[in-house]
Amino acid sequence: MTVDATLARINDGVQLHHQRGQRDAARDLFTRIWDEIGGQDGDPLHVCVLAHAMADVQDDVHQELLWDQRALAAADLLTDTRVAQAGVALPVAGLYPSLHLNLGECHRKLGDLDRAREHLRHAQAGIDALGDDEYARLIRAGLDRLTQLLASASENAPQ
Template structure:
């Protein structure tokens, strides 16, 4: 059942890459089906991808906060599956805070993200997160609230 739900989540994510409105609808549906007591990893993944599909930076920040809240829901054990998301979640929070003009909040999230980097392997994913931290940091130093182009 959990594998089927993750398949549904990733199908909605793929849908969103070609049609953001359809992806938002599908992910919102899954979010509502999961509910507050749903699987923390599934809730985290749904919220994480909903953040990316939002039309405004303020809405993206709300979904980034929900993704992190899913990881730290009361009674949720912080296993390796959830722990591996922390650098990415804090990176996204930093970028969202920066884009809404909360530079102090962004710096704090970057610091927390860097504190979790040891969990990442020295692979392509780990490098993507590390370079993302550097790009957000550079945008902060420049005082930019603009979206950072994907590399």
Template structure:
């Protein structure tokens, strides 16, 4: 990958990160506008990692739970595309991909707000995006489960919550990983009290 390409990739992640700062500061409308502009630029065929990161945060910026769900589904689709794509098709190897960047912090922090100091994949010797994206799946499915809870669709929420739990093996035993696990456990306990909940407890609640 050339230095010019790397600079371009870093510029996209920097812009996403700047929008996320606005989002966390409470300026949801401006964050939504900026993320929308970037989404229009990178397009449906843009970098999978960019689209996954952007869609994840765009979901946070939505006021309508249905819109939030739509963006979280886009984030999951992008993650699946990254996993299926193998080495990047633009000439980058997995190890050479731009896996770092400001927008990465907190990618998997919803809805438990477990924001890692840096995203898996940053720094020297970082894993490729196909490996790093596995760390995102617990949060991606957790976010979808939370969306379905808001939309009063507990069965769909349980499906994604089970997938989130099944994917936690990719998480490290650190603040970020423990935060995501704790958020999964909280939603499991909440769903266990919903009408129609299965009699068998979630693994987290087993004696």
């Protein structure tokens, strides 16, 4: 199987951000890739993965939400065949828990707790598509954290 060069470059940007702390450099790389793939009109797999990564390097939660929404919309256009061709180990269904987790977190930050809970429910409903590896544990931990934050927000809300 050949390595998908675009996904490899996106991964380079993710590494810049997460392992080297170079958020701005990652955002610049993602912007160049976004332009190269044709933006939202590009290959849905590239759009999904890139938008998902781009959301993580935004300074403004509204921009983060916009990128997360783009990622979700692109995921809806994906097939398991396309994902497998690119060498992605997950089926399309395995992408949704993380996408919904991120959307839920954005809505929580924006104070839209109902929408945050809606995305949390979608993420939880799809969690079985993940295995029991490090990635799955990371997503489950994120879901637990969001659940606790939303419960705390409900307890502290004015009556």
